Amino acid sequence: MEWAEQLPKREALYGFILRRVRDPFLADDLVQETLTRLIAYMQSNKVADSLAFSLRIATNLISDHYRMRGTGHAEVLEPEMACHRPSAEQTVMARQRADALARALERMPPLRREVFIRRRLHGQSYREIAQALNLNVAAVEKHVVRALEWLHSEMGREGAR
Known part of the structure; x- marks a missing residue:
């Protein structure tokens, strides 16, 4: 399985999602779903940058989650917009x-x-x-x-x- 070597680090994906949803349990679920979708896609398609692709999947999943809950948090910060300064x-x-x-x-x-x-x-x-x-x-x-x-x-x- 050569695609398995291309998977992004789980910790990086988890941190990305957690910064946006601020719920560790939800972040865990979204990481799992992101990796599931990434693996399914990679089995039949070539992905040049698996980290970037997984971040896009995660962003879409986060938007979908908030849209379905109706909380109005559908706007998700893009990675380049996130503030990396400490609180x-x-x-x-x-x-x-x-x-x-x-x-x-x-x-x-x-x-x-x-x-x-x-x-x-x-x-x-x-x-x-x-x-x-x-x-x-x-x-x-x-x-x-x-x-x-x-x-x-x-x-x-x-x-x-």
């Missing part, structure tokens, strides 16, 4: 997580913070950090592990507040 809520939550991370880093012991920042933010190797801070590699590794444990613990406390 205001997602932006606020990300900002809060970043602030919590900054506070946790400030409370971290200075040497551990320095090692962590050099490793995780600047991408330095354990050996480079060890040489720069006059430590052995094992100590640098322990500092990184403890820094991650510290951050995990502190972020958990921040989330509980």
